[in-house]
Structure formats: C-alpha cells, structure tokens
Amino acid sequence: MIFSENLLLCIAVPLAIAIPFLRGNTRRFPVCFLLGLGVCLLSAYISGFFNMAFAMDGRDTAIYISPVIEEIMKLLPLIFYMFVFLPSDEELLHSAIAIGVGFATFENCCYLLTMGTESLSFTMIRGFAVGVMHVVSILFVTFGLVLERRFHSLSAPEVIGALALSTAFHGLYNLLVSQPGIPSYIGYGLPLVTAALLYFLFRKLRGFSA
Amino acid sequence: MSVDVFRYVVNGLQVAMILYCIVRSLNGLRSQTHPLVSVFFALGLLCYFVNDLYWLTHLMMGKGAYPPFSACDISAIGLYLLLSSALDVVFREDTRDVRVVTIPAVVFAACNTALWIIWSGEWFQQIVSGLAFARLLSSSARGLKCSGALSRREWRFLAAACGFLIPAEAVLPLLSGGVYKAVDLLCYGVMFGFMAFFLLRTIHEHRHGSSDAALGIAFAGYSWALVTLYLSAEPYYTVADTIIILFIGLMLPAVRRKAAET
Numbered sequence: 001m002i003f004s005e006n007l008l009l010c011i012a013v014p015l016a017i018a019i020p021f022l023r024g025n026t027r028r029f030p031v032c033f034l035l036g037l038g039v040c041l042l043s044a045y046i047s048g049f050f051n052m053a054f055a056m057d058g059r060d061t062a063i064y065i066s067p068v069i070e071e072i073m074k075l076l077p078l079i080f081y082m083f084v085f086l087p088s089d090e091e092l093l094h095s096a097i098a099i100g101v102g103f104a105t106f107e108n109c110c111y112l113l114t115m116g117t118e119s120l121s122f123t124m125i126r127g128f129a130v131g132v133m134h135v136v137s138i139l140f141v142t143f144g145l146v147l148e149r150r151f152h153s154l155s156a157p158e159v160i161g162a163l164a165l166s167t168a169f170h171g172l173y174n175l176l177v178s179q180p181g182i183p184s185y186i187g188y189g190l191p192l193v194t195a196a197l198l199y200f201l202f203r204k205l206r207g208f209s210a
Numbered sequence: 211m212s213v214d215v216f217r218y219v220v221n222g223l224q225v226a227m228i229l230y231c232i233v234r235s236l237n238g239l240r241s242q243t244h245p246l247v248s249v250f251f252a253l254g255l256l257c258y259f260v261n262d263l264y265w266l267t268h269l270m271m272g273k274g275a276y277p278p279f280s281a282c283d284i285s286a287i288g289l290y291l292l293l294s295s296a297l298d299v300v301f302r303e304d305t306r307d308v309r310v311v312t313i314p315a316v317v318f319a320a321c322n323t324a325l326w327i328i329w330s331g332e333w334f335q336q337i338v339s340g341l342a343f344a345r346l347l348s349s350s351a352r353g354l355k356c357s358g359a360l361s362r363r364e365w366r367f368l369a370a371a372c373g374f375l376i377p378a379e380a381v382l383p384l385l386s387g388g389v390y391k392a393v394d395l396l397c398y399g400v401m402f403g404f405m406a407f408f409l410l411r412t413i414h415e416h417r418h419g420s421s422d423a424a425l426g427i428a429f430a431g432y433s434w435a436l437v438t439l440y441l442s443a444e445p446y447y448t449v450a451d452t453i454i455i456l457f458i459g460l461m462l463p464a465v466r467r468k469a470a471e472t
Contacts, residue, residue, distance in 0.1 A: 054277070065278045096263060144253060151246045152298075155292040158250075159347060164288025165253060168260040173280020179271050201236075 004110055008041050011106065027093075029116035032095045035077045036102020043073040043103075044110075063178050074099055075163055082145065088144045096133060096142035104134035132191035133173050139198055140166040141202050153171055169194070214419075220452050221266050227455050228259045231462045242469040245311075246299045251465045254292030255458070261285035273391040279400075285401035288347050290342040293350035297429050300422065300468060304356040316368065319344035321376040322437060328380075343436075350426075350433040357426035358392075359415060362378035371400050379441055399444055405453055412460045421467045428464040432457040 007035045022030065046069045051061040067165065068076025078096055081087060108126050117123055148154040174189025232255050235248045242248060246445040259441025264282045276282060325332045354360055360368065378397050387395060408431030435457045439450040 034278045040266050045230045056277070060277070062275050067281055068279055068284060112434065147246075147249055151249075155295075157342075160342075161253065161257070161292040164284045164291070165257050165260065168257060168264060168281045168285030168288065171284070172260055172267065174268055175271075175281070183267065183271065 029098045032098030033102035036099040037106045038072045040103045040106040043070045063174050071167040086157045096138045100135035100138035104131040129188040136194050137166040137190050225262045227458050228255050244469045247296050248469045250292050250296035254289050257285045257288035278332050287386045288343040291345040294346045297353045299348040301356045308352045311351040311355045312348040316344045317346040318372050319347045328449045352432040353426035354430045357422035359423040359427040423472050424464040428461045
C-alpha cells in the first residue's frame, strides 16, 4: 500500500521551492514537470472512479480506460498553456515534454514502490518503455498542434484528431504489454522505435512553414 | 481458407497499404504547395494504422469484445476527423452554399448512427462516433459538390440510394423468409453497386478530371465504403473491408496531385 499523495508532496516540494529562485524560461520546465506529476495523480483518481463505476478489474482498466483518461488529462494543461499564454512552437514542445516526463516519473515512482525495485530488468523496462511512452504520446498531440497552428488550421476537430492518435498509441502499448511473451517485448520496444521515428520526422520538418 | 484467416490477411494487407500511403504522402512534403492536405491525410491514416494494429493484436490475443471508448474506437474517431480536415483544407475557400448536400449528409449519418445504436445496444459511444462520422460525410458531400465531380443525375441516384437504404435496413429485422432475403440482397446490391460506381468514377477522374474532382470523389468513395462496411454483416463485411484497401490506395494519388498543384 502506498500513499500517492505523500509521494507527490515529497517530489513536488523541492521543485516548488526551487521555482521562485529561477528566472525566465528556465522556470518552464519545473512548472510543467509539476503539472505532469499532478495530472498523473488526478488521472489515477479518475481511472479509479471508472474502475469502480464499470466494475472492471485493474488489468482491463489499464488496457481500456487509463489510456483515454491519461491522454486527455495530459492534454488539458497543454491546451490551457497554448491558448492563454500563446507560446512559440519551441516553448510548447518543451512544455509538453516536461509534462510527459513529470507524468512518467510519478507513475514510475508509484509503480516501483508498489512492486519493488529488486529486478534491474523490471526497472529498466519501466524507464525505457513506460517512461518513453508518455513522452512520445504527448509529443504526438503537440506535434499535431504545432503543425495545425503553423498552417492556421487549429480547430477542435484537429485537436481531437491528434488526441485520438496519442490515445490509440497509448492503448496499443498497454494492450501489448498486458500479454506475456512476444507481444509484451514488441510493446516494450514500441515507444523507443516511435521516439526514433518522431525524432527523424522533427528533423525533416524543422523550419517548415506555410 | 477460413474467415478468420482471411480477416488476418485482409487486415495485414490494409496495414501494409496504409503504411505505404503514409510514407508516400509525407515524401517530398517541403516541395508541396498544399502540404497540409498531405499532413492531415497522413495523420488520419496513422490513426487507421494504429486502429488496425490494435484490432489485429486484440484478435490474436483471443480477447472478447472491447468495452466502449477503447483505443480502437477513439482512433476511428480520429480518422474521420482528420480525413475531413484534409478535405476542408482544400474546399474551405469555396464560398458556395453547399447546405443542399451537407444537411442531407448529416441526416444520413444520424440515421446510420441510429441503426448502429439499435444493433449494438451501446448509445453514448455510437453518438460520439456518429458525430465524427457526420463530419466526414458532410465534408465528403461538400467536396463532391464544390468540385463538381458528380452530375445532377448521379446526385439523384445517390440520394435515392441513401433514401432507400435507411428505411430498408431499419425494417429488415422485422421481416422474415423470402421477403427478408430479397430486401437484404437488394440493400447489398445498392451498397456494393455504388462502391463499384465510386471506384470507376475515381479512376476516371484521376485520368481525365481536375485535381479537385479526383480528391472529392476519392474521399466520397472511401466514405461510402465505410457506410457499406458498417451496414454489412459477415461475409459482406470482410468483402467491404477488402475493397476499402483499394479506396485507400486511390485516395493517395488524389492527395499527392492536389498537394503538388500550383
């Protein structure tokens, strides 16, 4: 039994205290990282609610419900930041990465505290697979948002479309890793391969404008 | 070959075709004059790609039906929205009044949604999917109207087909015996007949028509194929899913042609 709120406080307090001492753009990363931590906890609450409401077991909730909740929750602070503060594309991408990293960090911490850290392979999988997956899935959405904004074509259907893509990717990962054997190995490799593909796509589209 | 094995083959082919279309549509993006069409098309197909992979994995794992709003259903919503955005990018400058086709398209999508709800018993997810589907159908109708791809006579036939299909599919469960078989066969005849019509017209527009007409008819054909797919039961469902591979392949040259147009 872990108390996620205590864990959140433990990670968040040093960061929160550090923020007033930082200036300008350097503040953005810890602020978004903190948002990622908070959003992860809220997602767990909401997933828990649906788990009870639909009388599903934990595994089915992780496969079917969590991807939808988590991706929507990760997108909300990003959308707020984008429409209220009107950041540049670069700033939006950095913020998205920080939210994704914060989310993955908190989820990994909770998971490792629950399951133990004795097995190195298990901790490596948590880091390289789940950790990268949360960053990649939020990058999918942000990538869509940046492109749509660059071409003056940002509207609700396009945002929902990009969100659907990231949710489907997250759902596919969760489905693959839920099955032992070859499907889980494919699942563990999926985020890293997708991250590499996204990196090449970013390089290809850098400086690309309407 | 059993139906299950055939479904694997069809989905494998679909995944390969989608992957090819994503790579080809993003190829040479920097030199395109309308790159946003290609970007939305590629993003839409990426949703389709993940959808197919998810479905294949689900099938291979031998899991039962997935609950509403699983990643598979959500990626389908993403597909409808992003493909309709690809069309809207091209035709949004056109200021003509197209309500004469978009309103019936939305009504047709609403009737389809009602049928899905009756058949599946699941209403909330079907309404959400239906809203996205309505956007795809109205964008396709708008594309057809603005590009002038269909003649007045063809529009009348299409309207008659839509007008026949919905009541026929609605009363089908109430019928039995020979009448049921006749109406069922007639419905499939109309749906697959129009699929063949859209296939031939798309090829014709690719060769002789404008880029707008080719794009409009290719997307409308794909939308019609989706309508057919969702109104079909096995083995017609698998046949429609197989023909959809052709429509995906036919959308690609239309998108590339429009994107490269000066």
